[in-house]
Amino acid sequence: MLVLDSVTKRFSSGVTAVNALSLRLDKGVVGLLGPNGAGKTTLIQMITTVTKPSAGTIFYNDVDIVKSPDAMRSRLGFLPQDFDVYDNLTAFEFLSYFAALKGVRSKARVGELLEMVNLHTVANRVASAFSGGMKQRLGIAQALINDPDVLIVDEPTAGLDPEERIRLRNILSEIGGEKLVILSTHIVSDIEAIATHIAIMAQSRLQAYSTPEELLRSAEGSVWKGIVSSESFDSLRSQIRISGAVRKPDGVHISVVSAHKPFEGAAQTEPTLEDAFLFTLQKAGADTRAEPTTGKRDKAGAL
Amino acid sequence: MNDALLRIRAIVATDFILRFRRTSTLVLFVAMCVLAFVSIPDPSANWTLMSVGEARALYNSPAIAFATAVNFSVLGIGLLSYYMISNSVKRDVVSGVGNTLAATAMRSWEYIAGKFLGNVAFLTALTLAYMLVMMLMVTVRGEAPLEPMVFLRTYALICLQGIFFVSVISLVFETIPILSSRIGDFIYFLVWIALGIAPVEQLEKINLARQQAGVAPTLSNVPIAAYIDVIGLGTSMSAINQQIGADSSKGLSVGASTFNPALPVVVIREVELPTAWIIAKALTTLGFIPLLAIALAAFHRFDPTRLRASAGRSKRNIVAALGAVLKPLSRLTTIFWGMIQSLLGGQGFVRIVAAEILLVFTLHPAALLALVGLNVAGIIAPIPKVQLPIAPLACLALVFFSADIGIRERQRGSSALLLSVPMMKEHFILIKLLAAWILGLTFALVPLVRLAFAAPGVAVSLAIGMFFLSACAVGIGIATGTAKTLIVGSLILFYLALNSNGREPALDFAGWFGSAVPMVQVGYAVAALGFVALGWSAHWWRTGRA
Numbered sequence: 001m002l003v004l005d006s007v008t009k010r011f012s013s014g015v016t017a018v019n020a021l022s023l024r025l026d027k028g029v030v031g032l033l034g035p036n037g038a039g040k041t042t043l044i045q046m047i048t049t050v051t052k053p054s055a056g057t058i059f060y061n062d063v064d065i066v067k068s069p070d071a072m073r074s075r076l077g078f079l080p081q082d083f084d085v086y087d088n089l090t091a092f093e094f095l096s097y098f099a100a101l102k103g104v105r106s107k108a109r110v111g112e113l114l115e116m117v118n119l120h121t122v123a124n125r126v127a128s129a130f131s132g133g134m135k136q137r138l139g140i141a142q143a144l145i146n147d148p149d150v151l152i153v154d155e156p157t158a159g160l161d162p163e164e165r166i167r168l169r170n171i172l173s174e175i176g177g178e179k180l181v182i183l184s185t186h187i188v189s190d191i192e193a194i195a196t197h198i199a200i201m202a203q204s205r206l207q208a209y210s211t212p213e214e215l216l217r218s219a220e221g222s223v224w225k226g227i228v229s230s231e232s233f234d235s236l237r238s239q240i241r242i243s244g245a246v247r248k249p250d251g252v253h254i255s256v257v258s259a260h261k262p263f264e265g266a267a268q269t270e271p272t273l274e275d276a277f278l279f280t281l282q283k284a285g286a287d288t289r290a291e292p293t294t295g296k297r298d299k300a301g302a303l
Numbered sequence: 304m305n306d307a308l309l310r311i312r313a314i315v316a317t318d319f320i321l322r323f324r325r326t327s328t329l330v331l332f333v334a335m336c337v338l339a340f341v342s343i344p345d346p347s348a349n350w351t352l353m354s355v356g357e358a359r360a361l362y363n364s365p366a367i368a369f370a371t372a373v374n375f376s377v378l379g380i381g382l383l384s385y386y387m388i389s390n391s392v393k394r395d396v397v398s399g400v401g402n403t404l405a406a407t408a409m410r411s412w413e414y415i416a417g418k419f420l421g422n423v424a425f426l427t428a429l430t431l432a433y434m435l436v437m438m439l440m441v442t443v444r445g446e447a448p449l450e451p452m453v454f455l456r457t458y459a460l461i462c463l464q465g466i467f468f469v470s471v472i473s474l475v476f477e478t479i480p481i482l483s484s485r486i487g488d489f490i491y492f493l494v495w496i497a498l499g500i501a502p503v504e505q506l507e508k509i510n511l512a513r514q515q516a517g518v519a520p521t522l523s524n525v526p527i528a529a530y531i532d533v534i535g536l537g538t539s540m541s542a543i544n545q546q547i548g549a550d551s552s553k554g555l556s557v558g559a560s561t562f563n564p565a566l567p568v569v570v571i572r573e574v575e576l577p578t579a580w581i582i583a584k585a586l587t588t589l590g591f592i593p594l595l596a597i598a599l600a601a602f603h604r605f606d607p608t609r610l611r612a613s614a615g616r617s618k619r620n621i622v623a624a625l626g627a628v629l630k631p632l633s634r635l636t637t638i639f640w641g642m643i644q645s646l647l648g649g650q651g652f653v654r655i656v657a658a659e660i661l662l663v664f665t666l667h668p669a670a671l672l673a674l675v676g677l678n679v680a681g682i683i684a685p686i687p688k689v690q691l692p693i694a695p696l697a698c699l700a701l702v703f704f705s706a707d708i709g710i711r712e713r714q715r716g717s718s719a720l721l722l723s724v725p726m727m728k729e730h731f732i733l734i735k736l737l738a739a740w741i742l743g744l745t746f747a748l749v750p751l752v753r754l755a756f757a758a759p760g761v762a763v764s765l766a767i768g769m770f771f772l773s774a775c776a777v778g779i780g781i782a783t784g785t786a787k788t789l790i791v792g793s794l795i796l797f798y799l800a801l802n803s804n805g806r807e808p809a810l811d812f813a814g815w816f817g818s819a820v821p822m823v824q825v826g827y828a829v830a831a832l833g834f835v836a837l838g839w840s841a842h843w844w845r846t847g848r849a
Binding site: 012045048049051052070074078080082083084085087088096097098100101105139 | 306309310312313314316317320321324325394398399400402403404405406407408409410604605606607608609611612
């Protein structure tokens, strides 16, 4: 059980990255959603004991990990957002290094993990020459090498191809059955199939924490769809926030998250998780125009 | 093995592998082999490795071990190795691996201990490799049988303390934000002079006086200079002087020395220090280890908050503070940016070179101050003062502001952006070389013009010397990927040139003393072309093959 109580992180510049955040997390996959700059990475850095909170407490299994960080570190697997590797170390050597740092003595475990992330055939190649996706898979392997009780991954799908993303989601989902997995992302599709709980951060605060079903229910009646002409679309775009748009022969199919009917001809529709996320951000007063993105809409030609 | 030892061993092993797989380590090893071959000339040559007075020392194991260990300890360990190993924590920050390390169960003291032992292991391996090459030279050029144990004992006696000292101090400097900057590099250079050179004369005097008075060395009368002689030059020199009954006035010379072949050769025995001195050195060596507590206290453990604060503090040095004060001056460069567009719009090559120079002034407003200050001083100072100190200061400004001219884009990950500029990829070396050289010439514009009338030979030397430094900046920078090598190399060259005071024309590379003959000028111009070729090869290796 991970318990955060009024956790705050304030930098010397005066910027508050995380503001009085309280949360109780048990096993399962927790999707940590939020726009860029919401404070997700700073929150993760505090949970992983990389940095200390300015105020508040974090307990893991009843141990204050701010005071006794080893209680968390010994049971943690962490893949940071800007994970990279050393020049001149092979994948096997790199993973062996982290195995030693995490107290894993079995060499077979290194080979097992390389196979799991499909890097066993290139185990003796220098890891710095790997593609972004391969490096990310190596990062996932190092996070899992000590069979952690808490797995925290920050933007793990960056650089992964669709097949690798699915593979990663399956791994995380499997681990989440017995352990706590925190997956931080701003891409809703990364978590919609696997998250048991979703935490939404915006403007340094926790805006929502619930199951996906509860989150979807909260947005019911606030999502609208309709078909408009290209000309109307251009003028609508400047008046309301459009959460999705796809050009088709009969016009532009748009969806809008709004408490009121946004335009003539708009009809209420079932919210998706992304709609619910946008709805939460709107309630929080956060700028949602640039966020979030989904793989599906990108490929469908979002405008 | 418990978990802590397992982690420390992993850090040591990884650091060792990373360092030994670097191209620069291979280059260094090849350079060491070449140096070994060159520094021990054939006994029939007109110069030698070591001489006493005018007599040549016999090439036996004690002489070769002593002379090569002293040279290696002073230059290799005492100086160069600091700049080679003082980036192990930074590597973890820059590579991004530090974030991941911070979340493991590794404790900070384990990390510092691992890094320290990694430094010791690397320097010891480097020393052993150098020693083996020198032992091989005994079989090639030696005049007596090879005695491996003499080599081992001599190298341990002279080099071991330096290895520990540099391993500790580099880590301490690296973890303290202000000392981890270029200011720290310069401060270490001063430390090297103080600890390496200063004790020599003092120890010689003390030793001679005690010898004459018949005072036996004991633990209670070990001179302070012996304690601070961490790179072993003073203690080993005084021991050899005592053995051969010489002092510095009689000329014990280690390195390239001339000798009189008519005189009988001098036979050197193994270096022996009084037991009391050995105990004192061992105690001092162990005494360095508690200094690691400073590194431990200053270690940020990759905490982004502390890293940000560290970055801020490391910028709070004199140069950065000056840069901040002078920042408004850099706005003046916007006028020149406009001029480049309007005047040189059609001339791609010239425009790119001009832009490179202007970028230096925009990035380093202090360069503008140097430009104005040196040229104004060049107007008002008498010619001898223009030659010294204004010309050396202009050379120093050139080194300081162009040290990263060939690598700044690579360091910031924007090489591809730069190389996509028309003409840049094909003429990268030439553009960077010309930019650095012209930048240097602008610092010395007025001095050069005045010297051209008053002492044309000196003006030519200064221009060639600046060309040489520019070629070093580009060639060495691109080959090693760091500005440190150039800064260290230049500081050594400046130190040697200023110390020679013009007595050695070959060291007057920029005409500061007016003693450089045309042969010296041609020699530096050719050497500059060698560095250009080095830079070109390294650049081609990185980009041309793609």
